[in-house]
Structures are given as C-alpha cells and as structure tokens.
Amino acid sequence: MPVIFTSRKKFELEISKRAAEICDQIILEMGAELHDDLIQKLSIFRLYLDRLERSAHNPAETEALLINMRTDFESVIQSVRRISRKLLPEQTVNxxxxxSIDMLCQSLERPGFGNIYYECTGTERTIPDLNRMYLYRIIQELIHNAFKHSSAWHVWVRLKWKNENLVIEVEDDGSGFNKISEFIERLRKKNNTLKLRSQAIGASIQYHHGEKGLLAKVDYKL
Ligand SMILES: Nc1ncnc2c1ncn2[C@@H]1O[C@H](COP(=O)(O)OP(=O)(O)OP(=O)(O)O)[C@@H](O)[C@H]1O
Ligand SMILES: [Mg+2]
Known part of the structure; x- marks a missing residue:
C-alpha cells in the first residue's frame, strides 16, 4: 500500500528524524572503533617503548622490536584512516x-571480515543534488543492513548507468535461500527510509533472491 504523507513538511520531518538516528548510529560505531580498535593498538606502543628501553644493549632485540613496531604503526594509520573516512563522506558527497559511492564502500569495509566490492559500468550522468544525496543514503542503508542482518562476508555494490535509467544493486552473501523470502516480505511491508527516499525521488526499490543472500535493486529514471 503506498504511504501517503499529509504534507511535505511531515515527510521532511520524518526524513530528518531518521537521518538523526543514522547519525547517532555512526557516532556509536566510531566510538566503538576508537575504543575497541585504536586505543588498544596505541596502548601497545607504551609497552614497546618500555621494551625498547630495556633492550638498549641488545641490538638484535631492538631490531626485532622495531620491525614489529613498524607493522603495528601501519595498522594504527589504517584505523585512523577508516575513522576519518567515516566522517568525511558526509561532507564529500560530491x-x-x-x-562518493566508491568512498562510501571504502569507509564501510571491514577488511578480513566484511569486504565490499564496488563496480560501475556505463557513463555517469548528472543527477540533481537532492536525488544524488538520497541515492547515496539508500546505498549506505543497504550496506548497513547487509552487515547488520545477515552474516555477510562479502557485499557487492554495482552502479549500472544505462541510457534512460541508473540501476543500483547491493547484494550480500549472508543468508540462506530459505530465509530470504521472509526478509523480502519484511522489507516490502516496512515503511522504512529506503522506501521513503525512493518514493521521494521517483525511484523504485525491489528485493530479490541473490546468489547467496539478498539482492536489492534500485531503479532510478535519468
Ligand atoms: N541484507 C539483509 N539480509 C537479511 N535481512 C535483511 C537485510 N536487510 C534487511 N533485512 C531484514 O529486513 C528488516 C527491515 O530492515 P530495515 O532496514 O527496514 O530495518 P532495520 O535495519 O531492522 O532497522 P533500522 O534500519 O531502522 O535500523 C530487518 O529487520 C531484517 O530482518
Ligand atoms: Mg536497516
């Protein structure tokens, strides 16, 4: 059943309420990443410094410590980069x-246990700012959903620029065949931001059985 909003104002209110919820979620994720990942990695460096001091008269031990420190430092840089990318896309929806989808995929990737493969075909066309922002948010939510609701190891994001439309696919490999119909039913019924944003820009969103998980398809008329 189509969702009818009594006024544009109500619709915008609903969208901004949900956008605020998404922001809270991102802040929570970054807090967790700082706490669980970066702080742990940096704490190790205090131990390294102690050990370096103690190994002052043992060049072989110093050498071994430096090799480990270099590797761990690289990993600290990667953590900071990941956190900064999570903050950046919000301003660099260019x-x-x-x-911007390429950057989004990089920022949401969890190397080793949540890989995202991004692919675009055809020639990109200009899309009005608001519509482009909504498509960005839709893709962001679909990727979030894939990691949150399925045990996906891999997510594929495809942008297919055709003559008259842009087809966006987000597919994961995290759900068994039997469960997919139930998830599709849930998504079809729910009046979520995916539906709201698609309606607002005249796009359609549909869910299918993918090869090993859910396949979401957004069709946007150019
Ligand atoms: N990629 C997916 N794989 C499996 N199930 C999914 C997937 N995406 C969505 N679902 C199912 O569809 C439901 C509706 O998703 P929806 O994004 O509307 O809400 P939510 O993610 O539960 O909450 P919110 O997005 O408000 O945080 C989910 O609760 C989940 O059961
Ligand atoms: Mg969701």
Whole structure:
C-alpha cells in the first residue's frame, strides 16, 4: 500500500528524524572503533617503548622490536584512516555519485571480515543534488543492513548507468535461500527510509533472491 504523507513538511520531518538516528548510529560505531580498535593498538606502543628501553644493549632485540613496531604503526594509520573516512563522506558527497559511492564502500569495509566490492559500468550522468544525496543514503542503508542482518562476508555494490535509467544493486552473501523470502516480505511491508527516499525521488526499490543472500535493486529514471 503506498504511504501517503499529509504534507511535505511531515515527510521532511520524518526524513530528518531518521537521518538523526543514522547519525547517532555512526557516532556509536566510531566510538566503538576508537575504543575497541585504536586505543588498544596505541596502548601497545607504551609497552614497546618500555621494551625498547630495556633492550638498549641488545641490538638484535631492538631490531626485532622495531620491525614489529613498524607493522603495528601501519595498522594504527589504517584505523585512523577508516575513522576519518567515516566522517568525511558526509561532507564529500560530491558531484560524482560514482566517486562518493566508491568512498562510501571504502569507509564501510571491514577488511578480513566484511569486504565490499564496488563496480560501475556505463557513463555517469548528472543527477540533481537532492536525488544524488538520497541515492547515496539508500546505498549506505543497504550496506548497513547487509552487515547488520545477515552474516555477510562479502557485499557487492554495482552502479549500472544505462541510457534512460541508473540501476543500483547491493547484494550480500549472508543468508540462506530459505530465509530470504521472509526478509523480502519484511522489507516490502516496512515503511522504512529506503522506501521513503525512493518514493521521494521517483525511484523504485525491489528485493530479490541473490546468489547467496539478498539482492536489492534500485531503479532510478535519468
Ligand atoms: N541484507 C539483509 N539480509 C537479511 N535481512 C535483511 C537485510 N536487510 C534487511 N533485512 C531484514 O529486513 C528488516 C527491515 O530492515 P530495515 O532496514 O527496514 O530495518 P532495520 O535495519 O531492522 O532497522 P533500522 O534500519 O531502522 O535500523 C530487518 O529487520 C531484517 O530482518
Ligand atoms: Mg536497516
């Protein structure tokens, strides 16, 4: 059943309420990443410094420590980069949807246990700012959903620029075949931001059985 909003104001209120919820979620994720990942990695460096001091008269031990420190430092840089990318895309939703989705995929990737494969085909076309922002949010939510609700190890994000429309696919490999119909039913019924945003920009969103999980398809008329 189509959702009818009594006024544009009500619709915008609903969207901003949900956008605020998404922001809270991102802040929570970054807090967890700082706490569980970065602080742990940095704490190790205090131990390294103690050990370096004690190994002052043992060049072989110093050498071994330096090798480990270099590797761990690289990993600290990667953590900081991941956190900064999570903050950045919010401001750098730039003119190119291809580029901002590429950055989004990099920022949401969890190397080793949540890989995202991004692919775009065809020639990118200009899309009005608001519509581009909504498409960005839709893709962001679909990727979030894949990691949150399925045990996906891999997520594929595809942007297919055709003559008259842009087809966006987000597919995961995290759910058994039997469960998918139930998830599809839930998503079809729910009046979520995916539905709201798609309606607002005249796009359609549909869910299918993917090869090993859910396949969401957004069709946007250019
Ligand atoms: N990729 C997915 N794999 C399996 N189930 C999914 C997937 N995406 C969504 N679902 C199912 O569809 C339901 C509706 O998703 P929806 O994004 O609307 O809400 P939510 O993620 O539960 O909550 P919110 O998005 O408000 O945090 C989910 O609760 C989940 O059961
Ligand atoms: Mg969700």
């Amino acid at each position: 003119d190119s949807l291809n580029t």
